[in-house]
Amino acid sequence: MKIIYHCYGGAHSSITAAAVHLGWLPTDRVPTSQELKNLPYFDRPTDKDHGHIRFMGQDDHGNAIYVLGRRNNAAIFAKMGRGLAELFGFSETDLQLIDVMPYVNWKMVVGGFTSRKLGIVGLGRPIIIAGVKYSFWPIVNLVHRVKYNVVSEIQ
Amino acid sequence: MKIFFLCRTGVHTSLIAAALRLGLVKNRGELQKLATHPVYKKFKFKDIGKPFYIGTDCLKAEVYTVGLGMEGQLLQCTATELLSLLDIPGKDFQVIDTSKEISRWTIMGQFLERLGAKPLAKPLLKQGSKNEYFRLYKKIAEKPE
Numbered sequence: 001m002k003i004i005y006h007c008y009g010g011a012h013s014s015i016t017a018a019a020v021h022l023g024w025l026p027t028d029r030v031p032t033s034q035e036l037k038n039l040p041y042f043d044r045p046t047d048k049d050h051g052h053i054r055f056m057g058q059d060d061h062g063n064a065i066y067v068l069g070r071r072n073n074a075a076i077f078a079k080m081g082r083g084l085a086e087l088f089g090f091s092e093t094d095l096q097l098i099d100v101m102p103y104v105n106w107k108m109v110v111g112g113f114t115s116r117k118l119g120i121v122g123l124g125r126p127i128i129i130a131g132v133k134y135s136f137w138p139i140v141n142l143v144h145r146v147k148y149n150v151v152s153e154i155q
Numbered sequence: 156m157k158i159f160f161l162c163r164t165g166v167h168t169s170l171i172a173a174a175l176r177l178g179l180v181k182n183r184g185e186l187q188k189l190a191t192h193p194v195y196k197k198f199k200f201k202d203i204g205k206p207f208y209i210g211t212d213c214l215k216a217e218v219y220t221v222g223l224g225m226e227g228q229l230l231q232c233t234a235t236e237l238l239s240l241l242d243i244p245g246k247d248f249q250v251i252d253t254s255k256e257i258s259r260w261t262i263m264g265q266f267l268e269r270l271g272a273k274p275l276a277k278p279l280l281k282q283g284s285k286n287e288y289f290r291l292y293k294k295i296a297e298k299p300e
Contacts (some may be wrong), residue, residue, distance in 0.1 A: 051230065051233045076203055084237060088238070089239060095241065114264075
């Protein structure tokens with residue numbers, strides 16, 4: 001199965017969710033700032049990276065995990081992705097599109113804009129990290145639900 | 156082989172392109188026929204993103220239209236990458252972006268249609284489709300079979 005975590009820029013919430021899924025972040029405590037900064041692609045993609053699906057890794061069950069920044073096109077992307085997959089004979093068990101945007105808080109929006117759009121990384125990144133820490137448990141919860149569904153479908 | 160024509164809605168510019176490919180319209184005067192096409196009649200703006208099957212051409216290629224909203228280029232890139240990561244060989248699909256051929260009349264017509272002012276939108280869309288016809292005809296003719 002291929003699982004795509006998508007959000008506005010593919011730089012923070014989707015990266016965090018993918019990292020939790022792949023076991024790169026602890027789920028018994030909130031990660032440290034350094035652990036978040038060390039994640040590949042965390043707070044790095046820019047406008048030109050939007051729309052590109054990036055491979056993050058493979059989970060314990062062999063599922064390929066991807067991230068995508070699709071700006072404000074969540075609904076269109078979901079319909080397009082499912083529609084195209086269906087046309088080529090793929091089902092929900094082959095491709096899962098997970099929107100992480102509902103877990104984005106105002107700190108991540110402000111910090112993301114400051115760091116990615118304005119390029120003031122020194123100011124934006126600490127705000128983003130505070131936002132990610134704030135939304136960490138809901139994101140962990142989302143990933144656990146995704147993993148549970150994936151395992152159920154495999155069985 | 157599946158051919159996807161992309162535009163903002165999936166039922167305006169791309170539908171004309173698909174109709175040209177399938178030979179559903181033979182000249183500019185026949186564009187009116189598309190207003191009665193089932194895909195166009197059933198279309199709702201919340202359907203943007205869904206692929207619409209238009210028909211199968213003489214080379215047995217299935218022709219679809221897809222609406223990608225305002226950020227067509229971004230989602231075109233995503234669609235192509237998505238098909239690649241699903242291990243679909245490049246020879247099995249073709250993506251043709253028609254959003255560059257869109258007429259200003261069509262843009263205004265779509266805006267009014269979205270607001271629910273269909274009687275006002277109709278003449279604008281009609282004019283827009285006429286303006287787009289030759290540009291799309293050229294684009295379709297340029298594409299290799």
